[in-house]
Amino acid sequence: MNSPGMLEVVDVVKRYGGVPAVNGATLSVTEGSITALIGPNGAGKTSLFNVISGFQRPDSGQVLFQGGRVDRLPPYKIARAGLVRTFQTTKILRRMSVLENMLVAGPRQPGEALWRVLAPGAGSRRERELEKRAQMLLSSVKLESHLDAYAGTLSAGQRKLLEFARALMTEPRMLLLDEPMAGVNPSLRDQLLDQVLRVREQEGITFLLIEHDLETVMSVSDTVAVMSQGRVIFVGSPDEVQRNEEVIDAYLGSRDSTQGISGTRSQLSLESPA
Amino acid sequence: MTLLNPDFWSFVGVIAGIYTIFALGLQVQYGFAGLLNFGHVASMALAAYTMAILIVKANMSLWLAAPIGIAVAVAGFLVVGLTTPRLRADYFAIVTIAFSEIIRYIAINQQDLTGGPQGTIALGATGQAAEYNTQWNSFMGGLQSRLESVSGRAVSRDVAMMIVVWLVALLLLAATQRALKTPWGRTLRTVREDEEAAVALGKNAFGRKLQALAVGAALGGCAGLFYAFEFSFFSPDDFDPLTTFFAWIIVILGGTARVWAVPVGSLVFGFLFAGTRFFDFWPFSAFGSADRAYIRLIIIGLLLIGLMYFRPQGLLGRREELVLE
Numbered sequence: 001m002n003s004p005g006m007l008e009v010v011d012v013v014k015r016y017g018g019v020p021a022v023n024g025a026t027l028s029v030t031e032g033s034i035t036a037l038i039g040p041n042g043a044g045k046t047s048l049f050n051v052i053s054g055f056q057r058p059d060s061g062q063v064l065f066q067g068g069r070v071d072r073l074p075p076y077k078i079a080r081a082g083l084v085r086t087f088q089t090t091k092i093l094r095r096m097s098v099l100e101n102m103l104v105a106g107p108r109q110p111g112e113a114l115w116r117v118l119a120p121g122a123g124s125r126r127e128r129e130l131e132k133r134a135q136m137l138l139s140s141v142k143l144e145s146h147l148d149a150y151a152g153t154l155s156a157g158q159r160k161l162l163e164f165a166r167a168l169m170t171e172p173r174m175l176l177l178d179e180p181m182a183g184v185n186p187s188l189r190d191q192l193l194d195q196v197l198r199v200r201e202q203e204g205i206t207f208l209l210i211e212h213d214l215e216t217v218m219s220v221s222d223t224v225a226v227m228s229q230g231r232v233i234f235v236g237s238p239d240e241v242q243r244n245e246e247v248i249d250a251y252l253g254s255r256d257s258t259q260g261i262s263g264t265r266s267q268l269s270l271e272s273p274a
Numbered sequence: 275m276t277l278l279n280p281d282f283w284s285f286v287g288v289i290a291g292i293y294t295i296f297a298l299g300l301q302v303q304y305g306f307a308g309l310l311n312f313g314h315v316a317s318m319a320l321a322a323y324t325m326a327i328l329i330v331k332a333n334m335s336l337w338l339a340a341p342i343g344i345a346v347a348v349a350g351f352l353v354v355g356l357t358t359p360r361l362r363a364d365y366f367a368i369v370t371i372a373f374s375e376i377i378r379y380i381a382i383n384q385q386d387l388t389g390g391p392q393g394t395i396a397l398g399a400t401g402q403a404a405e406y407n408t409q410w411n412s413f414m415g416g417l418q419s420r421l422e423s424v425s426g427r428a429v430s431r432d433v434a435m436m437i438v439v440w441l442v443a444l445l446l447l448a449a450t451q452r453a454l455k456t457p458w459g460r461t462l463r464t465v466r467e468d469e470e471a472a473v474a475l476g477k478n479a480f481g482r483k484l485q486a487l488a489v490g491a492a493l494g495g496c497a498g499l500f501y502a503f504e505f506s507f508f509s510p511d512d513f514d515p516l517t518t519f520f521a522w523i524i525v526i527l528g529g530t531a532r533v534w535a536v537p538v539g540s541l542v543f544g545f546l547f548a549g550t551r552f553f554d555f556w557p558f559s560a561f562g563s564a565d566r567a568y569i570r571l572i573i574i575g576l577l578l579i580g581l582m583y584f585r586p587q588g589l590l591g592r593r594e595e596l597v598l599e
Contacts, residue, residue, distance in 0.1 A: 091471035111457035152598030
């Protein structure tokens with residue numbers, strides 16, 4: 001953490017009806033990194049995502065993106081600034097085609113202004129650029145043959161891929177992916193992971209992802225942040241996380257005095273994946 | 275026999291045209307932006323009353339009063355939109371139906387302003403029947419005589435009115451269709467499909483909803499003006515919630531999210547309501563006319579149920595979209 005982070009979360013608190021979901025979380029994400037956010041259910045990961053993306057206002061604390069405060073901005077402005085999120089349960093636009101799902105995400109489309117709707121050819125040049133980019137991104141997630149299908153007809157795994165491609169369509173600087181691999185079959189999962197790595201390489205996009213699949217977490221991320229009870233309790237490399245006792249306690253349940261932690265250790269040992 | 279009277283059918287045509295413009299506003303709001311507006315009739319009432327009041331009480335020219343009427347209808351719904359946090363579906367439905375009833379009750383109770391329950395006839399000084407449509411009638415008279423000289427035969431007022439209303443309706447339908455095919459229309463549908471997704475993609479969902487609300491209210495206001503012209507007189511009763519639900523029937527009957535489904539729905543709806551008045555042949559001839567009036571409504575209900583049963587997506591709607599909702 002020597003250089004100022006792409007994203008700085010400082011002491012964020014978010015309570016729902018008095019119950020803190022995020023309770024003083026602090027996190028720094030380095031530009032161009034892939035950071036995984038892990039932790040048990042109810043640790044506050046998604047709540048923290050909601051705060052970062054502006055869908056929820058924090059009760060206290062700050063969120064800085066590229067050096068500027070974003071915790072008081074409406075969520076659509078945060079997205080326009082280049083900090084774009086996906087959702088745990090995909091939010092695809094079911095009664096719109098796959099291509100339309102992509103096109104609507106394209107930024108700087110002048111044809112989206114109401115006062116231009118009757119002007120001839122408003123935004124048509126931008127539209128062609130967006131179509132080109134949409135087709136390129138869709139073929140990178142193997143959805144190019146579904147351009148005109150209603151997005152609602154896609155399988156759950158395809159929806160995850162579409163949502164990921166759509167998020168890239170916004171030309172983000174940083175992506176927040178909420179369980180991008182959940183419900184995605186192994187071959188699609190590898191495809192998605194390849195995409196994440198390729199996009200980071202080519203476009204320099206920073207990633208923060210919530211993921212329960214430890215194999216995924218350990219294989220793609222540079223940094224792993226562990227949340228428990230609303231706080232970030234540990235930040236380190238995948239290796240360090242696997243060795244940290246506090247993490248094992250928090251994430252994989254308390255050590256059982258009679259069995260020790262051998263069971264949990266074997267779950268975390270990924271050097272020889274099953 | 276009234277069934278074959280062209281004047282009757284041109285009257286039905288005028289009403290269908292007015293309802294086309296009216297329901298088109300709802301189609302934009304509900305079909306494309308997903309807004310449950312149960313108080314759409316308020317746009318009609320606001321525009322019609324504003325125009326009539328300005329003409330009678332302020333001696334304003336019709337051509338100025340009419341657009342102000344539409345502007346007031348738009349402003350009214352913008353106030354509703356801005357004061358209903360986030361325009362969430364069910365809350366919005368309740369607020370809008372309340373809003374349209376508030377407007378109607380104001381029209382009933384503010385007698386000095388609106389003429390009260392007696393309607394626009396009481397807009398002027400006591401004992402003096404007020405007219406807001408002198409200018410419109412002379413415009414229509416001029417149009418009628420021009421049509422007569424062009425066609426070489428008598429043109430009734432209803433036929434002339436039908437031509438005007440449907441020309442405007444077709445123009446508005448074409449413009450709306452075009453607008454909704456642009457990237458702007460796409461953002462409206464995005465908000466309809468998933469507001470949070472729209473926001474997450476950098477779209478100002480609330481702003482889009484307000485825009486849809488404004489466009490819909492402008493169309494509803496335009497229908498209100500034609501309604502006022504067609505009847506030369508109106509009262510608060512004309513703007514009860516039933517009128518809103520007629521527009522809902524038209525949108526659902528024609529098919530949601532389809533612009534050209536609106537005129538189809540309006541015509542079917544118009545002929546259903548008007549045409550069933552002439553069911554006096556067997557077996558209806560077995561009943562007295564008072565009973566036939568009730569039987570007619572039963573038949574309309576059954577036909578609507580039948581249509582929805584066999585085409586739940588509406589006449590021009592797409593079944594896939596109904597399934598994917």
